[in-house]
Amino acid sequence: MAEPGVDVVIVGAGAAGAALAWSLAETRLRIVCLEQGGWMDPSRYPSTGRDWEMRAFGDFALSPNSRGRPEDYPVNDSGSPIRISNFNAVGGSTILYAAHFPRLHPSDFRVRSLDGVAEDWPLDYARLAPYYDLNAEMTGVAGLAGDPAYPPKPVPLPPVPLGVLGDTLARGFDRLGWHWWPSDSAIATREHRGRPPCINLGPCILGCAQGAKGSADVTYWPAALRAGVELRTRCRVREILVREDGMAGGVVYVDPEGVTRRQPAEIVVLACNGVGTPRLLLHSTSRHFPDGLANRSGLVGRNLMFHPYAMVTGFFEDPLGGYKGPTGCCIMSQEFYETDPARGFVRGYTFETLRGMGPVSTALLGLASGRVPWGEDHHRAYAELFDRSAGMVVISEDLPDPENRVTLDPELRDGDGIPAPRIEYRLSENSRRMLAHAVERAKEVLEAAGARSTAAEPLLSLAGWHLMGTARMGRDPERSVVNEWGRCHDVRNLFVADGSLFVTAGGVNPTNTIQALALYIADAMKKRLGNLFD
């Protein structure tokens, strides 16, 4: 069944699709976005109910394999020590993200030139800076200007409160003379563009019932819809159509009633994240592209990068108030972000401090770690943990490796019969060294802050939040999938605008960069509308 043709079809209504749709809307082109999930209802988010902590193990679990909502697709990630986390809805994974919203550093775009590894990006920080600025305003970034770890940048909203926990950890960094700064956070700390201010609910990673968190469903989508973009939810795209001339002809999707439909389009934009986009490209085979669409380089799905995470928790004597306030947004440190060869690895990492846990999570994680036994000693052990622990995560830069990749699973399929993605990934020796270095430094900080003991998890397995590199950008069609403004080398009316584009990963959360890239790509398209396919 064929729908009337449109100018642009965007696949995916997450961080990137939302920003790109909003930016393109001013062209008055007919734009349709297809999203396999639906609209979330914030009044039903976990923090509105007494069972809020347990829903992190159920319908708000990070892993689609655990969550198993109808709109989720399974992922075979058994071949990776890091498991995939995502969310499928209008707003995509920003529904569950912690809203930590840093930018990449200027050096992140020049890793080959500066450090002799991986490849340089085909654009630099200065090129992206205006789009970071625009994104900060649209999303509402809270923080504090003047961070010496970055070039000067606008920060529209005041920082999230530090609380006792943040103040305590900041003292630790100060005592060591190390960098720290309030985190750039996609959180409305005061009313911003009609969004109410944050009231420190805590579990941002279970959706924000207050609407203060800058998830894409409450930032870009309302404006994009007002501007005329059509968003069709619960529509899962099966494949991208290829015309006789080798150009993209639109998409085939399954509608909410299970009916397969064709959506012809002049331009196709993929914004399905670093796993969903290569999955769709690899599944879109044709006479022109027998190995997957836009895959003449053989790089679609390759160079998958995560941010390998470690976590170190400090246990303190006094209450920290850690169950209050944005879970993942407090303070961060980039003391070890830039390369120092003396450390035994290249590139670097960011420390991000975490707030504490709720009462149930404290008990269950204490049970799992053996720190909270049942029996006579239970209350003493629990009291040592609850409201007296503070975590620091290490977000380390991954380097691209073509053997780390997304392919199509030969057996596993989603609810519509579409092959599921399969992940093959191994942790590099550089990452191992970096994480080991970071864990020791984190212990030093926590001890300097007054922790009486620490516990480390050297690699978080359920931390495959950041999915990057699988359709990377570049000027050389042999070494990249898309050009420097997001257009596929092989298909001149097919664009990618998500984390797949990343040439390297940096050592920070990617959402701000993903959205800045989407805005930049939309601008590049608008500037070339007359000769977009030349």
Added chain:
Amino acid sequence: MGDASEAALSPAEVRALACVLDLLVPRSADGRLPGAGELGLVAAIEAALRDAPGLRPAVHLGLAALAERARERGAEGFDALPAAERRAALDAIAAAQPAFVPGLVFHTYVAYYRHDRVLLGLGLEPRPPHPLGYALEPGDFSRLEKVRRRGRLYRD
């Protein structure tokens, strides 16, 4: 949802389970926090068992083994054992039936730390985070001056 009839506990099992729960999470020494059994969490555990079919047989078998051990000691049931003997009995059965206690502890912790009396005992308000939220101290940003003085840390 599992089959409720399979999970239903007999009155004797309910009494025994309440004693087990008090062993898993006993009353705190200062009396501020109640024991899990005295809180009446058996109903919550039964509800959890209905949704955890894998755990139900282990709980039934574990409670049966506790009852048998009590009878060997001349007691009518586990709850009739002298309090001092209950822990040893539970330890023995836990060792013999490794599937019995861990799942029970998990569900006990979940129910216990959501209960109003426990939350109040911990100094927390028994409510969800939304819509009231929490007040949070802004923090001391003045010490960032020291960080600023270090100057630029990034590379171009």
